[in-house]
Amino acid sequence: MEKIAIVGVAQTTYERRKKDKTYHDLVYEVTVAALQDSGLTLADIDNVITVSNDFLDGRTISSMAVGEAAGAHNKNISTVEGDGTFGAFYGAMRVLGGFRSTLVVAHSKGSEGSSRFITNAMFDPIYQRPLGLDSLSSSALQANAYMAKFGIAEEDFAKVSVKNHGNAKNNPYAQLPMNITVDDVMRSKKIADPLKLLDCSPISDGAAAVIIGNEEIVEKSKTRPAWIKGIGHCSEEYFLGDRDLADPRALRNAAERAYAMAGISSPLEQINVAEVYDAFSYMEPLWLEGLGICKPGHGHKMIEQGITTMDGSLPVNPSGGVLSAHPILVAGLARIIEATLQLRGEAGARQVDGAGTALAHGINGPCGQSHCVWILGAEV
Amino acid sequence: MARRVAIVGTGQTDHCSHRPDVDGREMIHEAVIRALDDCELTIRDIDAIVIGNMDHFESINYVDTWSVEGSGGVMKPIMKITTGGTTGTSVAIAAYYHVASGLFDRVLAIGWEKNSESDTTAAIITCSDPIWDRFSYSGAIPSLATEAVGYMNRSGATQEDAARVAVRDRTHALNNPHAHLRKPITVQDVMDSPMLAYPIKLLDVCPRTDGACAVVFAAEGTAEKIAPKPAWIKSCAVRHSITWFGDFDFNAGLMSLQRAAKEAFDRAGIKNPVEDLDVAELYLPYSYAGLKWIEDLGFCGPGEAPEFVGEGNTDMGGKIPINPSGGVISTNCIGATALIRVAEAAIQVMGKGGKRQVPDVVNALATGFGGCFWSDVVVMSTQRPY
Numbered sequence: 001m002e003k004i005a006i007v008g009v010a011q012t013t014y015e016r017r018k019k020d021k022t023y024h025d026l027v028y029e030v031t032v033a034a035l036q037d038s039g040l041t042l043a044d045i046d047n048v049i050t051v052s053n054d055f056l057d058g059r060t061i062s063s064m065a066v067g068e069a070a071g072a073h074n075k076n077i078s079t080v081e082g083d084g085t086f087g088a089f090y091g092a093m094r095v096l097g098g099f100r101s102t103l104v105v106a107h108s109k110g111s112e113g114s115s116r117f118i119t120n121a122m123f124d125p126i127y128q129r130p131l132g133l134d135s136l137s138s139s140a141l142q143a144n145a146y147m148a149k150f151g152i153a154e155e156d157f158a159k160v161s162v163k164n165h166g167n168a169k170n171n172p173y174a175q176l177p178m179n180i181t182v183d184d185v186m187r188s189k190k191i192a193d194p195l196k197l198l199d200c201s202p203i204s205d206g207a208a209a210v211i212i213g214n215e216e217i218v219e220k221s222k223t224r225p226a227w228i229k230g231i232g233h234c235s236e237e238y239f240l241g242d243r244d245l246a247d248p249r250a251l252r253n254a255a256e257r258a259y260a261m262a263g264i265s266s267p268l269e270q271i272n273v274a275e276v277y278d279a280f281s282y283m284e285p286l287w288l289e290g291l292g293i294c295k296p297g298h299g300h301k302m303i304e305q306g307i308t309t310m311d312g313s314l315p316v317n318p319s320g321g322v323l324s325a326h327p328i329l330v331a332g333l334a335r336i337i338e339a340t341l342q343l344r345g346e347a348g349a350r351q352v353d354g355a356g357t358a359l360a361h362g363i364n365g366p367c368g369q370s371h372c373v374w375i376l377g378a379e380v
Numbered sequence: 381m382a383r384r385v386a387i388v389g390t391g392q393t394d395h396c397s398h399r400p401d402v403d404g405r406e407m408i409h410e411a412v413i414r415a416l417d418d419c420e421l422t423i424r425d426i427d428a429i430v431i432g433n434m435d436h437f438e439s440i441n442y443v444d445t446w447s448v449e450g451s452g453g454v455m456k457p458i459m460k461i462t463t464g465g466t467t468g469t470s471v472a473i474a475a476y477y478h479v480a481s482g483l484f485d486r487v488l489a490i491g492w493e494k495n496s497e498s499d500t501t502a503a504i505i506t507c508s509d510p511i512w513d514r515f516s517y518s519g520a521i522p523s524l525a526t527e528a529v530g531y532m533n534r535s536g537a538t539q540e541d542a543a544r545v546a547v548r549d550r551t552h553a554l555n556n557p558h559a560h561l562r563k564p565i566t567v568q569d570v571m572d573s574p575m576l577a578y579p580i581k582l583l584d585v586c587p588r589t590d591g592a593c594a595v596v597f598a599a600e601g602t603a604e605k606i607a608p609k610p611a612w613i614k615s616c617a618v619r620h621s622i623t624w625f626g627d628f629d630f631n632a633g634l635m636s637l638q639r640a641a642k643e644a645f646d647r648a649g650i651k652n653p654v655e656d657l658d659v660a661e662l663y664l665p666y667s668y669a670g671l672k673w674i675e676d677l678g679f680c681g682p683g684e685a686p687e688f689v690g691e692g693n694t695d696m697g698g699k700i701p702i703n704p705s706g707g708v709i710s711t712n713c714i715g716a717t718a719l720i721r722v723a724e725a726a727i728q729v730m731g732k733g734g735k736r737q738v739p740d741v742v743n744a745l746a747t748g749f750g751g752c753f754w755s756d757v758v759v760m761s762t763q764r765p766y
Contacts, residue, residue, distance in 0.1 A: 001482065024623075054435040054462070061434070061464035061507040064623055064751050073621045074639060078470050081435070081460045082444060090459065090474060097480030098382035121441035231483075233457045238448050253455060365445025370458065 001261060003380055004095045005218050005225030008038025008211035009337040014175040014325035017111035018205040023057065026207035027069040027107050034103065034209035035071075039222030045211070046099040047076040051087035051106035051329050055118045070105045070209075083277075084208065084333025085362030085372035089231055091212050101213040106330045110203035122366050124239070133240075135279070135366065136200070140192035142245040142367040143282040147194065149246040150297035154194050157281040158185035159303045161198050161323055164278060167310060168320025170349035173334075175204050175325040185281075199281040201326035208333040210340070226340040229357070229377045230264070232257025235370035243367070251290030251361075251371040259292075262375035267293050267359070268307075271314060271375070273342045273352040274359040275335035278321040283368065284308075287361060288316065291373070310352070318342070318350040332362025336374055343378040382480040384600035384764055386610030387730075389419025390723035395560040395591035395711045398496040404438055405450030407592045408492050411716075412452055415488065415594035418732075419606050423452035426596070427484040430474045431460055432467040432491050433715030436506065437498035451490055463620065464507065465663070465750020467491060468593070468718025469758060472746075473616045475597045485599045486606075491719035492592035500588050500714075507751070509624060517625040520665070521585065523753070525577035528668035530630035532579065534683070537671055539579050541686035543570035545670030546583055546709050548695055553706025555696075555736035560589045560711040570667070584667040584709075591713030593720045600764070611729035611744070611760045615647035620754040628753045637676045637747070637755035645678075648759040650743065653678050654693075654700045657759075658741040659728045661721040663749040665708050670694075674702070677745075696738065704728065704736040718748030722758055729760050 010033030012018070012026055021029070027050070035041065048070050052062040059065060063079035070077075076099070080087035084106040091102035119135035146152060162182055168174035180198060188197040211221075218225045234257070236250035237243050255267070264270045274293070278284040285299025293314065294302055302308040308316035317323075319338040322331045339358035341347040356378045364370040391414025393399075393407055402410070408431075416422060429451050431444055440446050444460035447453065463470040468491040475489035505518040517523045531537060547567055553559035565583055573582040596606075603610040619636035622628055629635070641653075650656045660677075664670045671685035679700060680688040688694070694702040705724040708717055725744035727733050742763065748756035 053441070055441045059506050059510075060436045060503050061462075061751050063463055063620070064507050065509070066623075067620050068623045074619060076618045077620045078461060078474060078618065079463050081462045082442070086459045090461075090477070093477045093481035093483060096382070096482055097477040118441060121439060122446065124446075125439070233459065234455060235445055235448055235453050235458045237454055238446055250455065254457075257457075365442045369445040369448075 002096055003215050003227065004092060004212060005227045006210050006340045007213045007218055007221035007223055007225055008034040008040060009340050010034035010037055011173055011208040011334055011337055012206045013173050014204045014206040014327055016175065016203060023107040023109050024065055024069045027066045027105055030207045030209040031070050031103065031105055034211050037223060038211050040211065040220060042071045044101060044217065044220060045071060045103045046101050047094055048072040049087050049091040049102055049104045050079045051084050052079060053081050053329055055121055056108050056113055056328060058113060066107060070103065082364045083362035083372065084329055085336060085360065085374060086233060086364060088210055088333060088336055089233060089372055092228055092231060095212050095214050101211060101217045103209060103211050105209040106333045107207040108327045108329045109205045110328060111205050115203060136192045138240060138366045139280050140195045141240065143194050143280065145245040146282055146286055152300050155182055155186065156300035157199055158182040160278065160281040160284045161185045163303055163309060164317050164321040164323045167318050167350060168324035171319045174320040176202055177320065177324065195280060201279045201322045204325050204327040206327035206330050208330045208337055210333060210336060224344045226343045226376045227380055230258035230262030230375035233370065233372040238369065240367065245367055248286060248290030248368055251287060251368065252292065254371040254373045255291045258373040258375050264375060267291060268314060271357050271359050272355040273318060274314060274316045275319060275338045276316060276361040277332060277335065277363045278317060278323050279326060281323060284316060315352050318352055335360040335362060339376050343376055383482055384612065385476050385479040385597055386603035386612045387595055387726040387760065388598045388603050388607035388610050389415050389596040390726055391415030391418055391594045392558045392720065392723065393591045394558055395589045395713055397560065397587065397589060399590040404492065404494050405447055407494065407590065408447055408450035408490060411592035411594040412488065412490065415596050419596050421596065421606065425486055426452060426456065426488045427486050428457040428478050429453045429488045429490065430471050430478065431458065432462050432471040433493050434462065434464065434467065436503035437500065438494050463751060465714060466718055466748040466754050466756045467715045468720065469722060469748030469756035472595060472719055472722040472758060473618065473756065476613050476616060479597050479599045485602050487597045489595045489597060489719060491716035493713040493715040494590045495588035495713060496590050513625045521577045521580060523625050524666050525580050526630050528579050531668055531672040534631065537686045539571065540567055542584060542667040542671060543567040544689055545667040546570050549703050549707040549709040552696060552704050552736065553710035556705045559706040561587055580666055586665045586708045586712035589711050589713040591711065591716050593716040593723050595719060595723050607730065609730050609762060611726035612764050614759040614761045614765045615644040616758045617643035618756045620751055622752040625752060633676045634673050634753060634755065636753055637673055640755045640757040641677050644757040644759050650759060657700060657743050657745050659704060659738040660700060660702045660745040661705060661724040662702055662747045663708055663718050663721055665749060667709065701738050704733060704738055718756065721746040721748065725760055729762055
């Protein structure tokens with residue numbers, strides 16, 4: 001693969017409701033900020049990928065609302081509907097395919113919609129929607145399947161919430177920095193068994209942007225590049241009943257693709273920091289298993305073993321993760337941005353010392369049906 | 381360095397107004413199987429999939445993950461691209477970059493729509509800004525009607541001139557077994573059809589169609605082994621520049637098409653489009669576009685389109701046949717519509733057009749239209765690019 005890198009990043013702070021700004025405004029804010037971060041001007045941007053979802057925005061052709069805010073006037077442009085990691089994947093392919101640079105920008109305002117109706121619409125309209133399945137209830141099924149298969153306790157998941165909300169205290173962009181205990185999580189309001197309020201990510205508003213460039217653009221940018229070493233995505237079956245929800249095999253496949261490109265054979269040793277899509281507390285250990293960072297059924301032991309905490313050998317979600325801010329679509333792009341900041345050494349209080357290789361991860365569809373994995377490196 | 385990319389196979393459903401016999405996934409599956417059969421591949425040979433439609437028509441969120449049992453995406457990379465009417469060309473261009481990037485060798489592009497499951501206008505209304513645009517330019521027809529009036533005032537074109545475009549496309553559709561509306565019409569039929577929004581009448585506009593289209597893209601080195609005569613992608617260019625309908629200059633040409641075409645033609649070495657192109661599959665959602673927009677493409681000078689079309693230059697056997705497939709006026713399964721333009725142009729390059737084949741095609745043009753007067757342009761050829 002040719003050498004391409006992330007040369008500019010920007011994100012808004014994430015909040016429950018950004019009442020003073022439309023998503024047009026949010027996209028403009030991060031577009032300008034990403035250009036400033038990179039030291040590039042709009043003239044250096046060859047093409048734009050926007051990331052949006054018609055259900056979330058309550059608009060058909062949701063991309064129509066943000067093109068000009070993303071600086072795409074008179075430029076080539078396209079739109080990915082899905083997590084920001086997938087949008088950035090397409091942005092990277094466009095640089096590999098001939099453009100010098102791609103601006104990728106994602107937005108969402110969870111405050112302006114009903115997550116229940118929006119995520120219910122992921123499910124089969126005849127057989128499953130009337131059951132009331134949505135992201136919460138389907139994820140509860142997945143958490144139960146995972147607990148039953150490996151004998152995991154709810155307290156094991158609670159520890160992930162405690163860790164990630166604690167990490168969020170070091171992240172000025174996070175929505176929910178919190179000092180909480182396992183007991184707090186266990187006593188929080190039951191949402192969908194076994195998930196309690198503090199096992200769940202919040203509803204968030206926000207936007208994020210990254211600029212991906214070839215070597216010419218890397219030269220021109222003022223930032224230290226985060227080189228794209230490996231990327232991979234993969235989807236598994238659709239119907240929940242057709243899947244082993246405790247075995248994220250699409251993630252394994254996506255990770256294998258990214259690792260093969262990046263030359264990673266032992267992820268636990270070779271990756272220094274990981275930002276994974278923990279929309280619910282149980283997801284972090286499950287995805288670590290899918291990523292091959294630990295054996296199946298061992299994900300929940302990683303915190304106790306001191307591996308995934310900030311002082312561990314592979315800190316996971318130093319930003320506080322998706323549990324601490326969950327702007328849908330934006331959240332995956334935020335994982336890439338956090339990984340980039342770690343490699344630049346610009347992650348402030350959440351910096352992992354000497355991070356040379358970072359992993360970012362995003363999901364699409366119910367219960368992580370489709371995954372996208374990114375490996376970024378500080379060195380070419 | 382980007383790799384060269386070609387289209388090696390296409391597949392379409394037999395489009396019609398209502399497919400109660402299949403659900404969306406099954407309809408997608410039909411098109412995928414036909415595309416794979418066309419190039420003698422199996423789903424195992426496909427490295428990645430790109431899919432697109434318009435969410436609110438069928439009210440399915442995350443179509444990429446919902447569709448996998450129909451698209452063949454189980455345990456494969458799949459992503460969703462959606463840009464409104466231009467979705468089909470956006471999907472094709474995304475498949476092109478999947479291959480050009482060097483990451484994937486054989487990629488399947490899918491566009492589909494089951495309009496019978498939707499209230500199309502109710503859904504399209506919501507593309508406009510809820511405060512400023514939605515009450516003046518709701519749905520697809522009002523902004524097009526405004527454009528048509530602007531063009532007529534400027535060029536002196538008549539309603540009959542526009543009707544001639546609809547007659548051409550509907551006549552061409554008689555040669556296409558996949559087309560939805562396969563019944564000949566006359567200029568008088570168009571003139572007698574009910575007025576929807578002046579000057580657009582029922583037979584001036586596209587229908588609502590159930591259908592799917594799938595196209596297989598392959599890299600140089602692989603493509604020649606799959607297809608005896610691959611359709612090489614020479615260039616593609618896109619302009620989605622406007623967000624507000626109020627920003628569109630209804631008294632000027634279609635800026636997005638002028639600029640996208642210029643970029644694509646320059647890169648493909650097309651200097652005189654009528655001479656250098658052998659056939660064009662244009663996303664003409666209504667008849668007046670078949671006059672105004674061919675001026676923007678440089679097929680003729682400003683105001684000359686009524687005469688250019690009237691003289692038969694765009695008919696089968698003319699200087700530059702437009703829409704041998706019957707075009708959008710004969711078939712409009714929206715998320716698939718622009719991909720069908722790409723597929724039909726590729727069919728012409730590959731020489732697989734049957735009764736709708738234009739003889740000796742070297743260069744073919746496909747366009748997409750959608751959103752807020754946006755345009756996509758794809759040029760393909762029997763000759764390798766560069």
